[in-house]
Amino acid sequence: xxxxNWTQYFIPTSKEIPADAAVPSHQLMIRAGLxxxxxxxxxxxxxxxxxxxxxxxxxxRDEMNCAGALELLMPALHPIEWWEKTGRVEAMGxxxxxxxxxxxxxxxxxxxxxTHEEVITEIAKAYINSYKQLxxxxxxxxxxxxxxxxxxxxxxxxxxxxxKDAYSFHACKEGPGGLDETYQKMYDxxxxxxxxxxxxxxxxEADSGAxxxxxSHEFMVPTDAGEDYLVQSEDGTYAANLERAEIHPLEDxxxxxxxxxxxxxxxxxxxxxxxxxxxxxxxxxxxKTIIYEVEGEPLVALVRGDHEVNEAKxxxxxxxxxxTAAEPDLIKKLTGAEVGFAGPVGLKARMIVDQAVTLMHDxxxxxxxxxxxxxxxxxxxxxxxxxxxxxxxxxxxxxAANGSPLVFKKCIEVGHVFKLGTxxxxxxxxxxxxxxxxxxxxxxxxxxxxxxxxxAAAIEAHHDENGITWPMAIAPFEVVICAxxxxxxxxxxxxxxxxDEMTAAGIDVLxxxxxxxxxxxxxxxxxxxxxxxxxxxxxxxxxxxxEVLLRRSGEVHKITPNEVVAFVTKQIExxxxxxxx
RNA sequence: CGGGGCGUAGCUCAGUCUGGUAGAGCGCAGCGUUCGGGACGCUGAGGUCGCAGGUUCAAAUCCUGUCGCCCCGACCA
Numbered sequence: 001x002x003x004x005n006w007t008q009y010f011i012p013t014s015k016e017i018p019a020d021a022a023v024p025s026h027q028l029m030i031r032a033g034l035x036x037x038x039x040x041x042x043x044x045x046x047x048x049x050x051x052x053x054x055x056x057x058x059x060x061r062d063e064m065n066c067a068g069a070l071e072l073l074m075p076a077l078h079p080i081e082w083w084e085k086t087g088r089v090e091a092m093g094x095x096x097x098x099x100x101x102x103x104x105x106x107x108x109x110x111x112x113x114x115t116h117e118e119v120i121t122e123i124a125k126a127y128i129n130s131y132k133q134l135x136x137x138x139x140x141x142x143x144x145x146x147x148x149x150x151x152x153x154x155x156x157x158x159x160x161x162x163x164k165d166a167y168s169f170h171a172c173k174e175g176p177g178g179l180d181e182t183y184q185k186m187y188d189x190x191x192x193x194x195x196x197x198x199x200x201x202x203x204x205e206a207d208s209g210a211x212x213x214x215x216s217h218e219f220m221v222p223t224d225a226g227e228d229y230l231v232q233s234e235d236g237t238y239a240a241n242l243e244r245a246e247i248h249p250l251e252d253x254x255x256x257x258x259x260x261x262x263x264x265x266x267x268x269x270x271x272x273x274x275x276x277x278x279x280x281x282x283x284x285x286x287x288k289t290i291i292y293e294v295e296g297e298p299l300v301a302l303v304r305g306d307h308e309v310n311e312a313k314x315x316x317x318x319x320x321x322x323x324t325a326a327e328p329d330l331i332k333k334l335t336g337a338e339v340g341f342a343g344p345v346g347l348k349a350r351m352i353v354d355q356a357v358t359l360m361h362d363x364x365x366x367x368x369x370x371x372x373x374x375x376x377x378x379x380x381x382x383x384x385x386x387x388x389x390x391x392x393x394x395x396x397x398x399x400a401a402n403g404s405p406l407v408f409k410k411c412i413e414v415g416h417v418f419k420l421g422t423x424x425x426x427x428x429x430x431x432x433x434x435x436x437x438x439x440x441x442x443x444x445x446x447x448x449x450x451x452x453x454x455x456a457a458a459i460e461a462h463h464d465e466n467g468i469t470w471p472m473a474i475a476p477f478e479v480v481i482c483a484x485x486x487x488x489x490x491x492x493x494x495x496x497x498x499x500d501e502m503t504a505a506g507i508d509v510l511x512x513x514x515x516x517x518x519x520x521x522x523x524x525x526x527x528x529x530x531x532x533x534x535x536x537x538x539x540x541x542x543x544x545x546x547e548v549l550l551r552r553s554g555e556v557h558k559i560t561p562n563e564v565v566a567f568v569t570k571q572i573e574x575x576x577x578x579x580x581x
Numbered sequence: 582c583g584g585g586g587c588g589u590a591g592c593u594c595a596g597u598c599u600g601g602u603a604g605a606g607c608g609c610a611g612c613g614u615u616c617g618g619g620a621c622g623c624u625g626a627g628g629u630c631g632c633a634g635g636u637u638c639a640a641a642u643c644c645u646g647u648c649g650c651c652c653c654g655a656c657c658a
Contacts, residue, residue, distance in 0.1 A: 015607070015619065016593045020651050040650065092658060115658055149582075149656060157657090227657090416658090448658090485616055519618030526618095537617055547617095 003499065004477070006512045010047050012036075013524050023225035025459040026154025028468050032528045034476070041151025041159035048528065049455075051476040051508075053162065056454045057141055059196050059473065060164045067189040069137035069166050074119045076143060080109050082118040086427045097147045097159075112145035117424045117446060120167040124442055125430035131171045134432065134442075135182055139166035141451070153225050155452040156412055166447040171434060173419075179443050183215070183419055186447045190219055190415050193449065198471025198579040199414070199458050204230045205240040206416065207312050219415035219449075223460040226412035233400035234407060243312055245406065247390050248399040249355045259362045259376030261345070267371045270340025272305040275373055279364060282306075287357055287365035287377060289342040291331050291349075292323040298334050299323060300351040302344055305364075307356060307392040317352055317389035341366040343374060344383040353379065353388045412460070414453045420444040462552075468529030469552050472575035479509040479568060480530035482521045484537035486513060495536045498546070498564050505565050507572065526551070532571060534564065 012033040020037070021027040029035045034049030045053055061071065080098070083089045089096060089111075096114060101107025113119065120138060128134065144163045151158050168182040175181070187203070194201035199221050206218035218241055220230050229242035240246070269275045276283050286305030291298055292314070299318055301309045315323045328339050334349055335342045343366035344351060357363075363377045379385055398406050422441035425431070431439040455474065462469045472478060479502060483495035492513070499511040510530070512521050518537070525533050535547040540558070548557040548567060559567050 012591085014592060019587085019593070022652070037650090088658075093656090095657070117658085146658080150652095150654095152652080418658095482617095487616085515616095517616050517618085517620060519616095519620085521619090522617080523619045535617075539617060 003496075004503070004508075004510045005499075006510060006514050009510065011524075011528070012046070013527055021154060023153045023156070023460070024463055025156065025225060025456040028459055028463055028527070029154060029456070032468060035155065041148055041157070043155055043158065048476045052455055052470075052474050053451060055474045055476075056197060056451050057162070057164075060193055060449055060451065061141065063189045063193045063196070064139050064164065064166060066192075067137070067185050069139045069168075069186075071140060072138050073140050073142060074113070074116050076113050076145060078111050078113045078119055080111050082122060082428070083111060086118055086424055088118070094147045094149065097145045114144055114146040115163075115448070116140070116142075116165055117167070117420070117444075118428065121424045121428045121430050121442075121444070124169050124425070124444075125428055128169060128430070128432050128442065131432055131434050131440075135168060135170045135177045135179075137166060137168040137182060137186075139164060139447075153227075153456075155456045156225060157227065158452065161453075162451040164449040164451060168445040168447075170443040170445070171432065171440065173443060179419055179421075179445050183417060183445050186417050186445070187217060190417065190447070190449070194219060194221075194414065194454070195580045196576075197454050197458060197474055198462070198581055199454060200461055200581050201414065202230060202232070202239055202409075202411070204232075205244055207241060207244045215419040217417050218413050220409075220411035221414055221457040221461060222409045222411045223457060224410055225456075225460050226410045228411050228413055230409050230411050231394055231400075231406040232409065233402065233404035235402070235404040237402060237404065238400040242394060242408070243310065245394045246401045247355075247392070247394050247406075248401050248403055249390070250359060252359050255361045257361055257376075257378035257381055261377065261382060262375045263367055263369070263372050264375055265371060266341075266373045269371075269373075270338075275364065276305065279373070279375070281364050281375075285360070285363055287344065287360065287363045287379075289344055289347070289366055291326040291334060291342060293326040293330060294318065294320050294323055298326060298330060298349040300342075300344070300347060300349050301354070301391055302351060302357045303354040303392045304356045304360065307354065307395065309354075310391060310393040313389070313393075314352060314391040317387070317391050318350075335366070335368040337366070337368050337372075338370045341368065341370055341372060343368050343377070344379075345374060345377060347383070351383075351386065352391055353385050354391045355388055356392065358385055358388050412453060412457055413450075414457055415447075415449040417447045418445060420446050463529075466523070467527035470529045470531055471579045472531045472572055473579065475508075475529065475531050477508045477510045477530055478572055479507055479532040479534060480525050480528075481509060481511045481534045481536060482518070482525060483511065483513055484518050484521070484535065486515050488538055490541055491536050491538065494541070494546070494561055498534065498536070498561065501565050502568060505569060507565075507568060531575060532568060534568075 014031045017027055018030045033046055035043045035045055037043055097112040099107040099110045141164045145160055148159050170179045172178040202220045203217050204220055206216040231242055231245045232239045266275055269278055272283050272286055283305035288303050288305050290301045290309050301314050303309050311323050331339050358379055361378055364375050365377050367374045400406055425442040430442050434440050459468050481495050483491050485491050499509055502509040531551050533549040540546050545558045545560055
């Protein structure tokens with residue numbers, strides 16, 4: 001049993017708030033001596049921080065094993081050919097990190113893996129030949145590399161991070177052994193993981209994005225440091241990523257066309273703000289005309305001036321995989337005007353009208369003529385509504401499909417599960433023989449968790465003005481013993497004894513044996529956030545007791561030294577149970 | 582990639598406008614005092630002022646370029 005003494009450990013705490021850290025988790029992780037930045041989006045986990053990360057890892061591993069997944073380890077170096085096969089060299093662009101060698105050097109043909117669908121699919125292709133081998137789930141906990149354009153918020157968004165990625169292979173979607181079954185098992189395992197880690201998570205419907213696939217959920221942790229938004233219905237029956245959230249159609253509050261079309265001079269006014277201010281109308285009385293390009297053809301989306309086009313919804317409504325904003329040249333050619341004056345009246349292109357626009361009367365929009373807008377525009381009267389759909393992003397005041405009001409929360413994504421289908425097995429020709437001896441594409445699922453994000457999200461969710469208030473399950477140490485005066489033999493000998501007894505009992509305990517004043521030790525203990533602090537000092541010893549302080553609640557228990565192990569063991573057990581989310 | 586800010590000691594910063602041989606606090610080392618809420622005194626170590634050019638008798642300071650970091654936006658499997 002090796003002693004865990006502070007003076008032998010490596011804990012560079014700091015009073016100063018690091019200048020580069022903007023969010024609480026980042027500030028606290030640096031101040032508590034958990035991490036140190038190496039470069040943008042790259043961090044060293046110092047011994048204390050790594051202990052915590054390893055505890056997160058252990059929980060993830062445990063739950064994945066319980067879910068029947070098998071651990072393996074894939075390399076970070078991938079042949080670029082595999083990525084070319086799935087079309088993701090282009091799809092991922094600069095996010096895919098490449099090595100640069102001279103000429104046709106192996107480096108030129110190698111990328112650093114940002115995720116492992118290609119590598120795992122190749123394994124499946126090589127070894128899975130028969131439906132009898134299915135289903136199978138494989139996972140790894142491994143470092144990922146991504147060329148993030150803008151790393152930020154400490155370890156919440158980095159270029160290198162620890163991820164658990166799991167992949168499942170199936171012969172069918174439904175029924176025993178099917179994708180749906182494993183997807184649900186993984187979903188449940190994720191809930192267990194985040195619950196055990198003590199972070200407040202919300203599973204939401206998600207967009208599957210460029211990775212492809214047909215169903216997906218994200219696990220979100222509400223925090224101001226996040227970069228996504230989720231929406232929840234007030235009745236609690238619906239939660240989705242804002243990008244994805246479906247909206248109850250707006251009610252038709254009546255009204256009718258009262259004005260004729262009228263062209264107005266709006267020199268140089270190309271934004272909703274400028275035009276609405278100039279014409280003294282509300283943005284919600286304007287029609288925004290956004291022109292996209294799909295396979296060389298223009299696609300026009302109409303939304304209300306105070307709404308934003310949701311490109312994922314638009315693509316779905318248009319029945320295409322993705323839409324891209326049109327180049328200015330195409331816009332000028334189509335509208336016959338400079339960019340900023342497009343409108344639906346007389347526009348000859350496929351047009352998808354947002355549901356909210358269909359209810360508008362006497363609206364203002366671009367005139368397809370430079371420096372002019374038109375007023376008195378009425379959908380249906382002045383332009384035909386051939387296609388109408390929900391193609392906008394939800395805003396405050398919208399309701400969920402069931403009519404319940406939506407509430408918005410800023411959040412960070414800590415996990416994501418996808419039903420991939422055959423996207424990768426098709427492009428990499430990973431087939432098995434079914435029970436008729438016919439080759440079939442493997443049906444796949446993939447499941448990711450950001451371990452560093454769990455750690456940071458836990459701190460975002462659990463801190464106070466004095467420091468971190470770790471969940472017991474992932475605290476670097478469960479207990480710190482503050483030996484208040486190292487010159488007093490009774491204090492040191494009892495502290496050492498308690499340390500040894502607790503260590504023997506399997507408790508993660510650190511003994512603060514520094515020759516420092518009490519306040520100094522207390523501040524450090526609070527900053528680092530040991531869930532339990534045991535204070536051994538002359539004052540208590542005179543009464544034959546030590547103090548046990550619970551970091552979260554601030555509760556103090558005065559107990560005799562021989563009760564400590566049993567008491568602390570019980571506190572840890574209860575915390576592990578009660579802190580579940 | 583667009584906009585903004587910043588690079589001076591391990592950390593937080595002053596000094597830059599107005600050029601004149603490098604500063605403070607914290608931390609660190611030594612000695613002494615102190616010891617239940619970030620103590621105090623004395624002594625001390627530590628910086629090619631991000632880097633490269635240029636202007637000048639002289640550059641942390643002015644000019645040009647470049648690299649890096651942070652924030653907002655775009656992007657985000």
